[in-house]
Amino acid sequence: MSVKIFLDESEIPRQWYNLAADLPTQPPLAADGSPLTPEKLSPVFPMNLIEQEVSAQRWIDIPEEIIEMLYRFRPSPLKRAVYLEKALGTPAKIFYKDESVSPAGSHKPNSAIPQVWYNRQFGTKTLTTETGAGQWGCALSFACSLMGLTCKVFMVRISFDQKPFRKVMMETWGGKCVASPSNETEAGRRYLAMDPNMPGSLGIAISEAVEAAVSDKSGSTKYTLGSVLNHVMLHQTIIGLEAKKQLAKIGIKKPDVVIASAGGGSNFAGLAFPFIQDKINGADIDIIPVEPTSCPTLTRGLFRYDFGDTAGLTPLLPMHTLGHNFMPAPIHAGGLRYHGMSPLVSETVNKGLVSPVALPQTECYKAALQWARTEGFIVAPESSHAIAAAVREANKAKEEGKEKVIVLNISGHGHMDLAGYSKFLNGELTDYALPQEEIDKAERELDGLPKIKG
């Protein structure tokens, strides 16, 4: 029965863990290759979040009001997947953090709430952002509704049309959501003039959201991002900090394996960074970011300076990338279809602290189906990647006869993603492996950008 571990009020984390203190990365550059200063970022982000972005302080206090808002739905439970263990016949103990319990249904509010709070402190009235699959747009709309800010989301048109209910969710929280490219920005109008039926891309949506923020000359509109950046990773560490306390409560000093899916990095960083700190300090833990074979940023991408968006408007970030012109295959895990990766997560790969794997989507859906029929919950396609990797590890533990402790992260529920389940159940899904030409093409493109030193 002791398969569900909660924390008391006195035990909840009151500081975020900043991996940058233990693992410095290369500095980002401005789009023209010159050094990036906080001032150059200030038209886009408020200064209090820029300070977090560049901070080298190991522990950062979480303001009390943010704790209160987060702990309306946190701590997320740490549960043991006893039914899955039994089905696999494994001696491994499989634990999972369940981030689907937030109102927006994913881990994204862990950063949306602080980002809105710091913006409100700074005087921001309106926030703009882009969203692909819709999880981040929902989380930001929800957080804005709690704190009375206006929220404007540019949603990639193809997702906007395929998932109309994501827009309804955002509107239910009072957010405004338009399909991108839109008529509301110069960038959007330019793309629409080229092709009125353009399906859009995350890159174009970022361009629109940034333009909408900086073109408000009153300065009361800012831009937000749901992944990749250091301050987003920082906010998400609350997941792993809770998990460590929850494991300690049942006498587990350290897990043997830590697993989470990685798209832009926020979900992986959330669970893994506090355990990476332990690993830096000598703990023996296998830490596994999981990505799709169709978008293998960490396993096959190049570590280079690259733009975060397709149009090349963002700063240049030192990261694993498939090139900012990369168009991922139409797999159903929309949150994992990103060409780049958080610079901090990238650095954990460079330093050999983590061991990324890439998995095909049908193996992931098969694992998600087994999960639903044992643990009960229908997970997001992104989370299915972590489950599939955990199944592999549990089977390995069985072969080795080892009673390993595996901890994974369920980033969200799959209630908005049932079209993918339907296709899998009907045998309509295929796997995509990336041809080497794509990597070669990315290399040629990236050669035109500034190089990483050392």
Place this chain on the structure above:
Amino acid sequence: MSVKIFLDESEIPRQWYNLAADLPTQPPLAADGSPLTPEKLSPVFPMNLIEQEVSAQRWIDIPEEIIEMLYRFRPSPLKRAVYLEKALGTPAKIFYKDESVSPAGSHKPNSAIPQVWYNRQFGTKTLTTETGAGQWGCALSFACSLMGLTCKVFMVRISFDQKPFRKVMMETWGGKCVASPSNETEAGRRYLAMDPNMPGSLGIAISEAVEAAVSDKSGSTKYTLGSVLNHVMLHQTIIGLEAKKQLAKIGIKKPDVVIASAGGGSNFAGLAFPFIQDKINGADIDIIPVEPTSCPTLTRGLFRYDFGDTAGLTPLLPMHTLGHNFMPAPIHAGGLRYHGMSPLVSETVNKGLVSPVALPQTECYKAALQWARTEGFIVAPESSHAIAAAVREANKAKEEGKEKVIVLNISGHGHMDLAGYSKFLNGELTDYALPQEEIDKAERELDGLPKIKG
């Protein structure tokens, strides 16, 4: 911060509360009006559940294995709606049980798990059922997947077509779901011959599910129902039993107001019956079942013997009813579109123990929107009725200047019901009040059936 109350393992309820011990109802009759014996029910239900159905024992032990399965996702949290309180400026304290945390997303697994467990004990291999909005079909598919039974769901065709993802959910748990009327039963084929495009009804779907069960002459197929019957109400009392312990933990001896929506009665009974026991024993509590004005079973229906299904195949139940031929308006709270009501819930109305109210759907959606923008969660349209009634009570407490304790039940999330939110946000929803002719028509029809004595 003390706004979320959980229970320890040692505090979870280990017995269900049977209101029939404190509030006997009229006996149901066989369809021909003769006395109904357990033997007459045995082709349809297993004898262990029939025993629960007719039991007059006040407390019934929950088998340990059922407790283990329920407590994978229970106890459901009792939370205080502090953000809503603030928005309303009410001195009332509003607490809510959140039943959306189950894998199927509603309170329905509370009875699906015991029903599957008792059937498995009895030797049943396959369970059949009907579903309208899809919540019960999902819950039964989920419970069958945990215990290895085959699940066959007949889903009303119009819902089947409108909500394709409900079928995908059932299939994800291994359930089989067909649109009703179907070609798989004699009843279904008869209706299809009359009209190949028939939208179907809960009544026809019940006929098909019962036929599919009794036509398996091996006896290994049984039928299940997700509401109305005494044993379903019994299983759901775990909600209210938990709520009482959770309130006691923060020093609240009794609430002033208890509110839940009522369709067939299972959600209302779940929260309210344990408090009705207190009321029978002298406690001063307002207990409010909430129904839609378009289907006002408790507030305007007749207390008569009536069939549970349109075709007249079920036993005759003594209940509040709008007549088994009643066709409710197409409101979005599918779970509240039922002509009848649990006999036990009906008897609480007869005895003046509860005070039902009927609310129009636009008031309910308005309240659901306020809930989403304060408490964060997007609730099912059924649950919105409880929220709207709680808002009324909280405003009344404000006028009276009383610090009342209000407890309501959130029966499920609204992730599969966003079409209704969309229509409300676009101003496309209307209210329906039932014309008196409909009640008169029901009265004429019911006059042809056996009368309730006394």
